[in-house]
Amino acid sequence: MGKVLVGNYIRKLRFDLNEMTQQQLADKVGVTRQTIVALEKGNYSPSLELAFRIARTFNLPLEEVFFYGENSEKPSGK
């Protein structure tokens, strides 16, 4: 199984958004906190619908929240 190829900047974006907690983000996008933990650890590639909901929470386009492969660039933010 191993690490998934879809990475994300959720942890940084949460911090930038008034230090939003994992539980608050989970409640906003309709998943459990454990799923946010798995996403941040890179253990889970979200469905397209969940990815859009997360991006919408941060008011950012999808590609500024998620990346494919080894991308290590920081998100530009708003």
Next chain:
Amino acid sequence: MTYQEKKSIVSLISTLLIFTVYLLYRYPQYPNEVLDSKVTFHYWGSFILVLTLVSIAAHIVISIVFNIIFRMTTGEKEPAFADELDKRIDLLAFRNSFAMFVSGFLLAMGSLVIDQPLKVMFIVLIAAGFLSDVTGSISRLYYYRRGV
């Protein structure tokens, strides 16, 4: 360790405990001396039926007790719903569990083909049910820890 990981471990331990205790209680009651197949079928039928019912009831009770202990120790509430990650892991765990049971079922049928006693067929069938349950719990734990 997350709620789901702890729950998988509790489920695994309770499966092992329930099966072992039940086996130790029921297996000595096997009608060794009786040649009548009707009595033997009755024994195996009740063995599987009671095991299934006891297992379901025990799992429900253990799950409730686990949730109470989880709330008391962590101060957190257990997740109230299954989201897309939970459903995906459930599906993968069910696939593994089902594959294990089907393998055992085929093995049990194979034992009849090679003229093994009926007892062997039932033992293989029950072992397959037990192992499929264990496989499901281990798969859940594995996928929650390693990711999907």
